[in-house]
Amino acid sequence: xKQEATPVIEFDHVSKIYENGVVGxxxxxxxxxxxxxxxxxxxxxxxxxxxxxxxxxxxDISQGDIRIDxxxxxxxxxxxxxxxxxxxxxxxxxFNLINRATVLRNVLTGRVGYYPTWKMLFGLFxxxxxxxxxxxxxxxxxxxxxxxxxxxxSGGQQQRVSIARAxxxxxxxxxxxxxxxSLDPETTRRVMDDLKRINQELGxxxxxxxxxxxxxxxxxxxxxxxxxGEKVFDGPVSEAxxxxxxxxxxxxxAEG
Amino acid sequence: MEDLLPKQKLNWHKWALTAVMLVALVWxxxxxxxxxxxxxxxxxxxxxxxxxxxxxxxxxxxxxxEPMLQTIKMSxxxxxxxxxxxxxxxxxxSRNIVTNKVVVGVFRFILNIVRTIPDLMLAALFxxxxxxxxxxGIFALTIFTFGMVSKLFYEAIETIDPGPLEALRAAGGxxxxxxxxxxxxxxxxxxxxxxxxxxxxxxxxxxxxGYMGAGGIGVYLQQALSMFxxxxxxxxxxxxxxxxxxxxxxxxxxxxxxx
Ligand SMILES: Nc1ncnc2c1ncn2[C@@H]1O[C@H](COP(=O)(O)OP(=O)(O)O)[C@@H](O)[C@H]1O
Ligand SMILES: [Mg+2]
Numbered sequence: 001x002k003q004e005a006t007p008v009i010e011f012d013h014v015s016k017i018y019e020n021g022v023v024g025x026x027x028x029x030x031x032x033x034x035x036x037x038x039x040x041x042x043x044x045x046x047x048x049x050x051x052x053x054x055x056x057x058x059x060d061i062s063q064g065d066i067r068i069d070x071x072x073x074x075x076x077x078x079x080x081x082x083x084x085x086x087x088x089x090x091x092x093x094x095f096n097l098i099n100r101a102t103v104l105r106n107v108l109t110g111r112v113g114y115y116p117t118w119k120m121l122f123g124l125f126x127x128x129x130x131x132x133x134x135x136x137x138x139x140x141x142x143x144x145x146x147x148x149x150x151x152x153x154s155g156g157q158q159q160r161v162s163i164a165r166a167x168x169x170x171x172x173x174x175x176x177x178x179x180x181x182s183l184d185p186e187t188t189r190r191v192m193d194d195l196k197r198i199n200q201e202l203g204x205x206x207x208x209x210x211x212x213x214x215x216x217x218x219x220x221x222x223x224x225x226x227x228x229g230e231k232v233f234d235g236p237v238s239e240a241x242x243x244x245x246x247x248x249x250x251x252x253x254a255e256g
Numbered sequence: 257m258e259d260l261l262p263k264q265k266l267n268w269h270k271w272a273l274t275a276v277m278l279v280a281l282v283w284x285x286x287x288x289x290x291x292x293x294x295x296x297x298x299x300x301x302x303x304x305x306x307x308x309x310x311x312x313x314x315x316x317x318x319x320x321x322e323p324m325l326q327t328i329k330m331s332x333x334x335x336x337x338x339x340x341x342x343x344x345x346x347x348x349x350s351r352n353i354v355t356n357k358v359v360v361g362v363f364r365f366i367l368n369i370v371r372t373i374p375d376l377m378l379a380a381l382f383x384x385x386x387x388x389x390x391x392x393g394i395f396a397l398t399i400f401t402f403g404m405v406s407k408l409f410y411e412a413i414e415t416i417d418p419g420p421l422e423a424l425r426a427a428g429g430x431x432x433x434x435x436x437x438x439x440x441x442x443x444x445x446x447x448x449x450x451x452x453x454x455x456x457x458x459x460x461x462x463x464x465x466g467y468m469g470a471g472g473i474g475v476y477l478q479q480a481l482s483m484f485x486x487x488x489x490x491x492x493x494x495x496x497x498x499x500x501x502x503x504x505x506x507x508x509x510x511x512x513x514x515x
Contacts, residue, residue, distance in 0.1 A: 056426055086428035096419035100441045109437045113428025120433045162423075169427055 006070040007031045008173050008205045009055060014064035016050055016229075024050035025061070026229040032207065034172070037199045039220030039237075040209045043249055047229040048209040052177050055207070056088045057081065069172065086113030089166030089204075091176040095158040099151035103142065103161050106150050107133040110169035129168070136164035140194055156187025163194055167202075174198065176208040180215070192219050213245050227251060305486060312494070313487035320476060320495045327472035328499070330390050330465075331458040334397025339451045341402045346409035347435060352418060371403040375461050379468035390471030393462055400461065401454045408453075412446040413439065445514045452507040459503050463496050 011030035017023055024047050032038055040048050053059040054066060057073050065074045073084045089110070097106050111129050112120055137143045140160040150158060159179060166174055176195060180188040196219055199206045210216050216223055216237075223240040225233030225248035233244055347353050349363045373381075378399050382392035420438035429437070466474015473492060480488040 058422060058426060082428040082430060084428075085426060088426070090423065090426040092419065092423065094419050096423040098420045098438060098441050099417075101437075105437075109424060109429075110427050112424060112433045112437065117430060117432050120429075121436055123436070165423070165427075 005034055008034050008069060009207070010067040012065040012067070014054060014066060015062050016054060016059065017062045023229045025054065028231050030224070030231065030234070032205060034205055035199070035203055036222055037196065037206045037220060038208070038222045038224060039216040040207065040224045040226060041211060041213065041216050041245070041248060042226035044211060046226045048226055049177050050229070051226060052175050052207065052209055055175055056085050056090060082113055086169065087171050087173060089169045089171035089174045091159070091162050091166055091174065091179045093178040093181045095162045097150040097158055097162060101150060102147050103137065103150055103153070104130070104133055104146045106161055107136060107164045107168050110165040113169070133164070133168045136167040139167060140164050156183050156190060159183060159187070159191050160194065163191070167198065171204065173205045173207065176206065178209050178211070195219070308486035309490035309493070311487050312490040314491065316488045316491045317495065320473060320492055323473040323476050324495055324499060326390055327462050327466070327474070328459065330393045330472050331397060331455060331462045334394045334462070335401050335451060335455045335458050337394070337398040338401025339405050339454065341398070342405035342409055343447065345402070346406045346413060349406070350410045350413040352414055352416070352421070353435065353439065367403065367406055370399065371407060375400045375465065376468060379465040379470040383469045388469040393465045393470030393472055396465060396470055397458050397462055401458060404457070405450050405454050408450045409447060412443055416442040449511045449514050452511050456504050456507050460500055
């Protein structure tokens with residue numbers, strides 16, 4: 001038995017400067033352990049998406065190292081990189097579903113990382129994976145929509161399909177980049193509840209970007225505050241007082 | 257004090273360019289001796305010809321069917337071959353699929369050069385290379401289709417929603433898997449539609465290609481004209497007219513249903 005668990009995510013002095021000179025991230029150090037539910041908060045443009053896209057390397061970083069389950073994704077290439085990405089499910093603000101495809105087909109694409117390319121060329125998913133996809137749809141209570149075209153669903157339903165897609169990927173970590181930004185309050189709660197349940201019942205680590213303070217407090221167990229690319233707060237939700245949020249959002253002195 | 261609406265800056269670049277184009281157009285009309293008058297003096301000859309063509313030699317109709325069929329076959333094969341080449345090529349020159357600017361730049365340059373060659377010139381070229389006959393026509397149509405469909409197609413690819421591509425990449429998909437699941441479903445309809453469109457154009461183009469010795473009904477048209485058999489020319493023109501109209505109609509309806 002291991003004493004010390006390996007962190008799921010480790011940022012080691014990570015900086016990101018975009019090609020046009022904009023500083024996305026500034027010297028970030030971060031350790032996230034298995035099973036955590038972490039909410040990243042900050043103003044629009046603070047660098048939340050940049051941070052998240054650095055984790056699965058949708059964006060390359062300029063300096064530092066990022067490790068996933070102890071392995072450097074910064075140094076990984078080709079197949080190795082894709083194998084690390086396979087362990088990280090991602091949920092987007094705009095769902096990013098294939099509109100013209102069925103819900104089942106969309107959910108199945110979460111499995112691409114597990115197949116050789118030639119099988120995917122012919123769309124040959126195994127019966128076990130189809131069953132797995134169906135189960136994920138049951139988890140988000142959309143089993144009856146399995147053969148519906150994705151663009152015929154409401155926004156909230158589409159986001160739950162994308163959660164099912166991430167689940168089908170069987171990741172150890174789920175990234176959600178403002179998953180509720182384009183949803184109404186009712187569906188917002190459903191989606192956040194789904195994420196909470198995935199975290200508690202399936203034991204997946206969850207990292208969510210939000211910019212609503214109330215949601216961050218209600219769902220997060222740990223809060224990370226980002227301002228202008230810098231980490232300005234990192235601690236349990238109990239320590240994230242309104243003064244702390246003020247500081248994250250306005251840069252105001254605590255208790256000013 | 258109230259802020260007044262600022263004046264929009266005069267876009268003199270645009271105006272200058274328009275002026276240059278107009279001058280160039282008039283100038284090119286002068287140096288090529290294009291006179292509207294000439295068109296009207298030859299007009300009487302045109303009506304004469306038309307009257308002769310109106311005495312249609314209906315008995316000749318049966319002889320036109322086989323070459324017309326050959327023309328259609330040439331168009332089908334040329335369209336399919338050209339489109340098959342255009343599909344991977346269009347992906348190669350789409351900026352959202354291939355991020356290497358040099359690769360995209362070089363292959364686009366090649367495509368643009370191919371597209372500047374007129375179809376008649378292609379026919380003449382291939383007649384010289386593979387000899388007189390429909391094979392030359394098929395080659396010409398293949399290249400012509402390739403240029404046209406590649407261009408239409410990469411422009412369609414560049415307008416697709418990047419979201420699904422990102423989702424596939426995040427899930428660990430490689431480039432081919434991204435194309436298969438995120439790009440292809442978004443563009444399949446466009447592709448079929450453009451192939452049909454190319455086919456419509458090719459049927460028309462290939463009727464003329466025979467002129468260069470590239471097979472099909474064009475050969476018969478050329479013979480009839482050189483023998484001054486305007487009664488036969490009338491038949492051939494009518495047959496082409498009917499076939500082109502029918503194909504345009506069917507293909508147009510299909511494309512409407514697709515998009
Ligand atoms: N592709 C890009 N190129 C240049 N600058 C970018 C790019 N993406 C984001 N930025 C800039 O980086 C900063 C952080 O953006 P982002 O991470 O999207 O913020 P958030 O998700 O917190 O709203 C912003 O100033 C934004 O304008
Ligand atoms: Mg963002």
